[in-house]
Amino acid sequence: MKFRISSTGFYVPPDIETAEDLSARVGRSVEWIRSRTGVEHRHVARIPDGTLLGAEAARQALGDGPPPDLVINGSGLPRQVIPDNSTFLLDALGLEGIPCFTVHATCLSFLVGLKVATSMLGASFSRILLVSAEVTSVGRDFNEPESCVLLGDGASAAVIYSANDQVASELLFWDMETWPSGADLATVKGGGTLLHPNRPDAKLEEQLFHMSGPRIYRFAREKVEGLLQKLWNETGLSASDIDLVVPHQASGPALAALPRYGFPEEKIVNIVGEYGNCVAASLPMALHVALDTGRIHKGDKVLLIGTGAGLSVAAALLRW
Amino acid sequence: MKFRISSTGFYVPPDIETAEDLSARVGRSVEWIRSRTGVEHRHVARIPDGTLLGAEAARQALGDGPPPDLVINGSGLPRQVIPDNSTFLLDALGLEGIPCFTVHATCLSFLVGLKVATSMLGASFSRILLVSAEVTSVGRDFNEPESCVLLGDGASAAVIYSANDQVASELLFWDMETWPSGADLATVKGGGTLLHPNRPDAKLEEQLFHMSGPRIYRFAREKVEGLLQKLWNETGLSASDIDLVVPHQASGPALAALPRYGFPEEKIVNIVGEYGNCVAASLPMALHVALDTGRIHKGDKVLLIGTGAGLSVAAALLRW
Numbered sequence: 001m002k003f004r005i006s007s008t009g010f011y012v013p014p015d016i017e018t019a020e021d022l023s024a025r026v027g028r029s030v031e032w033i034r035s036r037t038g039v040e041h042r043h044v045a046r047i048p049d050g051t052l053l054g055a056e057a058a059r060q061a062l063g064d065g066p067p068p069d070l071v072i073n074g075s076g077l078p079r080q081v082i083p084d085n086s087t088f089l090l091d092a093l094g095l096e097g098i099p100c101f102t103v104h105a106t107c108l109s110f111l112v113g114l115k116v117a118t119s120m121l122g123a124s125f126s127r128i129l130l131v132s133a134e135v136t137s138v139g140r141d142f143n144e145p146e147s148c149v150l151l152g153d154g155a156s157a158a159v160i161y162s163a164n165d166q167v168a169s170e171l172l173f174w175d176m177e178t179w180p181s182g183a184d185l186a187t188v189k190g191g192g193t194l195l196h197p198n199r200p201d202a203k204l205e206e207q208l209f210h211m212s213g214p215r216i217y218r219f220a221r222e223k224v225e226g227l228l229q230k231l232w233n234e235t236g237l238s239a240s241d242i243d244l245v246v247p248h249q250a251s252g253p254a255l256a257a258l259p260r261y262g263f264p265e266e267k268i269v270n271i272v273g274e275y276g277n278c279v280a281a282s283l284p285m286a287l288h289v290a291l292d293t294g295r296i297h298k299g300d301k302v303l304l305i306g307t308g309a310g311l312s313v314a315a316a317l318l319r320w
Numbered sequence: 321m322k323f324r325i326s327s328t329g330f331y332v333p334p335d336i337e338t339a340e341d342l343s344a345r346v347g348r349s350v351e352w353i354r355s356r357t358g359v360e361h362r363h364v365a366r367i368p369d370g371t372l373l374g375a376e377a378a379r380q381a382l383g384d385g386p387p388p389d390l391v392i393n394g395s396g397l398p399r400q401v402i403p404d405n406s407t408f409l410l411d412a413l414g415l416e417g418i419p420c421f422t423v424h425a426t427c428l429s430f431l432v433g434l435k436v437a438t439s440m441l442g443a444s445f446s447r448i449l450l451v452s453a454e455v456t457s458v459g460r461d462f463n464e465p466e467s468c469v470l471l472g473d474g475a476s477a478a479v480i481y482s483a484n485d486q487v488a489s490e491l492l493f494w495d496m497e498t499w500p501s502g503a504d505l506a507t508v509k510g511g512g513t514l515l516h517p518n519r520p521d522a523k524l525e526e527q528l529f530h531m532s533g534p535r536i537y538r539f540a541r542e543k544v545e546g547l548l549q550k551l552w553n554e555t556g557l558s559a560s561d562i563d564l565v566v567p568h569q570a571s572g573p574a575l576a577a578l579p580r581y582g583f584p585e586e587k588i589v590n591i592v593g594e595y596g597n598c599v600a601a602s603l604p605m606a607l608h609v610a611l612d613t614g615r616i617h618k619g620d621k622v623l624l625i626g627t628g629a630g631l632s633v634a635a636a637l638l639r640w
Contacts, residue, residue: 091500
């Protein structure tokens with residue numbers, strides 16, 4: 001179905017934590033934090049509910065336009081187990097009586113939501129609101145410096161609508177690969193049925209985010225290379241044909257590695273220093289910033305790409 | 321895209337809890353349990369991991385056929401927060417390098433997953449595995465008799481593929497409505513960021529399933545009526561045109577109320593007495609049982625319908 005992203009929205013909560021603020025707490029120097037994560041500061045929410053951040057971004061994306069006929073929450077972290085976050089997004093936006101659901105693929109939830117949304121446009125739906133919003137700060141493990149100084153809270157939203165040929169964008173490529181041998185590399189092991197808090201031996205650390213940055217980096221490097229090879233083979237394009245790369249903001253080092261695939265640094269949107277890694281919200285936040293600063297023009301080839309817990313890699317190539 | 325459900329799978333763990341077993345524990349008579357829930361017994365998992373049950377159902381659905389090119393977990397309860405359940409389904413099935421993600425709309429996750437899957441079939445995907453699998457037993461609140469004697473564990477899976485015109489089914493109608501004013505009627509309020517277990521005042525009961533059966537019943541009755549009216553208006557059909565109704569197995573009383581909409585009892589698949597309410601798994605478990613017992617024939621008009629936390633209602637009408 002022909003589609004176009006008509007508008008996007010962006011929201012971060014006002015409170016900021018800097019690398020300096022966290023340095024003493026985690027027992028690492030500011031320089032250590034900068035070199036390992038590239039994160040100078042991040043925004044943190046006072047109320048740990050991603051749907052409140054998401055609703056702010058959604059209001060901005062919806063603007064004065066008509067209401068959506070479907071709302072998809074594309075986020076990794078739930079506000080609660082049941083109902084899913086999309087119900088609370090509807091509530092905060094004053095919407096009711098329309099379909100809504102959550103798509104969860106951790107950091108790749110926006111990329112998956114985009115594929116789902118563009119597939120669903122057509123007879124049933126003509127205007128889909130896709131929201132990625134995360135509160136990571138509440139689940140940080142301050143005994144694991146490498147992850148807790150990386151994460152941030154934030155939200156983004158996009159309105160995707162059925163467009164006529166003249167204005168439509170095109171999804172030239174979409175693919176995702178999940179490699180369960182990397183399932184232990186980035187986890188929140190609690191919050192579900194397996195390590196249920198009603199076990200007598202439940203531990204708080206099970207409910208916190210853990211990752212092994214260096215192992216993810218090595219694992220992802222190989223998988224991203226394979227995925228890009230698939231992209232070039234299927235489209236006949238090469239890295240030099242890409243006008244802008246909008247990556248998941250995994251970390252400073254992860255973003256710094258992208259030029260090895262042939263993308264010049266000036267074509268890579270990098271906001272990790274200001275906002276940290278906001279899980280699924282990072283990629284659409286970067287997309288919003290790119291649009292807002294005039295870095296995307298009609299017809300541009302825009303590559304959305306990222307890695308996520310799973311371990312998964314995914315990419316979408318849009319002719320804007 | 322033309323599609324067909326080529327096969328389904330079904331799995332429940334071997335251990336059984338009867339109404340008699342639970343009667344003393346919750347301080348209610350067996351007759352009270354029967355009249356309120358209609359559940360004689362349910363299966364309960366020893367290892368509280370829905371992906372293990374889901375993988376058993378998936379293996380049955382996949383049979384000797386080719387592997388899927390996309391796996392969707394359509395379940396309400398996660399095994400853990402990150403990664404999402406689909407990663408662990410891949411792992412248990414020995415799959416890797418393909419896309420996978422979770423669709424979460426609580427009890428309606430299979431109905432939503434079916435719409436998502438049939439929308440995504442086409443150039444990118446030709447054989448999608450949709451799995452709904454739930455372990456509810458670990459999160460039961462034995463201080464809330466009406467819900468804890470209703471729930472059960474179980475799994476079902478379906479393989480949905482791009483079919484040619486001669487064998488294809490047709491999705492004659494699909495719709496869902498979410499009414500956030502009913503968001504408090506069925507909840508697991510913990511497990512996410514809002515009531516994070518690292519709060520000093522965290523309580524175990526936040527992590528358990530709660531519902532208000534009578535209020536859901538009244539709320540849902542009105543919303544189901546509205547949704548069916550939409551179905552009849554859009555398709556020009558009436559209740560007497562439906563060959564089989566495959567409902568979410570919400571409860572005995574909820575199933576007993578369906579004839580008021582014009583469906584004779586013998587056309588309604590009812591397995592709640594044997595398996596309880598298995599959240600998202602209930603509807604595809606009922607579908608599997610209906611197929612397995614020869615109750616669905618090519619060309620039949622099969623109505624899948626249910627209610628879920630949200631509060632949400634959804635229906636899909638298939639020409640099989």
